[in-house]
Amino acid sequence: MAYLTLPRLSRRAFTLSLAGGAATLLHSAEAEMHWALLSDIHIAEDPADQSRGFKPHDNLKQAVSQLIAAKPQGALICGDLARNQGLAGDYASLKSIIEPASAAMPLALALGNHDDRKNFLAAFGAAQHGAQDVRGKHTLVIEGPLARLIVLDSNQRFDIVPGLLGKSQRTWLAQFLQSSSDLPTIIFVHHTLSDGDDALLDCPRFFDIVKDQRKVKAIVYGHSHHYGFEVWQGIHLINLPAVGYNFNDAEPVGWVEARLNKTGGAFTLRALGGNQEKNGKTVVLPWRS
Numbered sequence: 001m002a003y004l005t006l007p008r009l010s011r012r013a014f015t016l017s018l019a020g021g022a023a024t025l026l027h028s029a030e031a032e033m034h035w036a037l038l039s040d041i042h043i044a045e046d047p048a049d050q051s052r053g054f055k056p057h058d059n060l061k062q063a064v065s066q067l068i069a070a071k072p073q074g075a076l077i078c079g080d081l082a083r084n085q086g087l088a089g090d091y092a093s094l095k096s097i098i099e100p101a102s103a104a105m106p107l108a109l110a111l112g113n114h115d116d117r118k119n120f121l122a123a124f125g126a127a128q129h130g131a132q133d134v135r136g137k138h139t140l141v142i143e144g145p146l147a148r149l150i151v152l153d154s155n156q157r158f159d160i161v162p163g164l165l166g167k168s169q170r171t172w173l174a175q176f177l178q179s180s181s182d183l184p185t186i187i188f189v190h191h192t193l194s195d196g197d198d199a200l201l202d203c204p205r206f207f208d209i210v211k212d213q214r215k216v217k218a219i220v221y222g223h224s225h226h227y228g229f230e231v232w233q234g235i236h237l238i239n240l241p242a243v244g245y246n247f248n249d250a251e252p253v254g255w256v257e258a259r260l261n262k263t264g265g266a267f268t269l270r271a272l273g274g275n276q277e278k279n280g281k282t283v284v285l286p287w288r289s
Contacts, residue, residue, distance in 0.1 A: 033144045033260040036067050037267075039078035039190070039222030042114065042244030043097065045089030054253060056083070056244035057097065059272050063243055063255050064101045066270060070257060074105055074142070076149065078222045078240055079112025079190025086116025086158045091123035111138050111155040112190035112223065113163060132176075135168045141176070147260045148180070148215075152189040154200055163191030163200045163223070170205055177213045184262055184287055186218045193221060193237055210235065217287040218265065227252055227269065227278070234288035238267065246274045254279070263287055 047057045067075055082090035101107060109124065111117060117138060130140040130151075140151035152173070154163030165173070177185070187210065191200040200206065200221075210216040211233045218236040227241035241252050254271035264286040271279035 033146050034072045035258045036072040036075040037258050038243050038255040039240035040080040040242035040244055042083045043094040044083035045093050051245040054245035059243050060097050062272050067101050068104055076108045078188050079110045080114045082114050084114055086119050088119050108140055110151045111153050113161050115155055116158045134172045137169045146262050148183045148185040150187045154189050154191040161198045165202050174209045182215045184217045185215045188220045190223050192223045236285045250275055
């Protein structure tokens with residue numbers, strides 16, 4: 001299974017190269033980057049595993065079928081890949097379910113608090129395209145023609161709920177943002193961006209790094225199993241819904257189809273279950289200048 005690599009190129013397809021440690025997507029005349037965004041898939045080894053009446057295996061299979069039909073140029077899963085403890089069997093099941101999608105498009109995976117970094121890397125490999133040299137963290141950079149995607153690792157350990165970027169990753173991020181081009185940049189991290197006890201613990205230091213970097217246009221996260229949009233210092237904060245199951249009946253279960261360009265992004269909910277009220281509705285966000 002390959003990550004951030006592409007199937008055979010068509011006339012209008014992206015090509016992939018590796019430049020400066022970042023996975024680089026190059027193309028000619030597309031007006032947008034079309035990506036699928038998922039989070040909190042919670043896959044257990046047992047296909048019958050369920051929570052609140054939802055079966056994460058079935059939900060992810062349905063999402064994969066929709067992804068293949070939608071034909072995005074890439075997909076990203078924003079953490080909590082595994083059910084509870086990041087067991088080897090969880091990742092084996094995950095690989096099997098997502099294989100049709102990974103064969104058709106680039107696929108990037110972030111780590112959440114229910115993931116085990118050692119077991120994840122054993123299953124998917126440490127030398128993934130776009131991987132950055134950040135000690136003890138699974139950090140990716142995806143360079144596109146119209147936007148840059150940075151995938152951060154807020155996992156501490158599968159049995160620790162709050163998230164932490166850590167000094168080495170924060171130092172890397174500050175240096176990378178300082179030295180990189182002004183391409184619109186979207187940052188992905190699993191944990192919520194609040195002062196909650198189960199949120200990203202070094203969120204204030206993270207915000208200090210990104211607030212004056214005008215190239216940072218949005219931060220996308222999961223963890224809360226909530227779908228919503230906020231703005232902080234002109235940066236859009238996008239909370240992805242869970243694919244596996246929701247925490248309450250007011251929330252959708254599903255994924256988000258994103259269309260990105262240099263001036264903004266359009267985000268459309270693809271609900272699989274739960275609250276269907278916003279299914280198919282699009283939120284258009286202009287990037288800060």
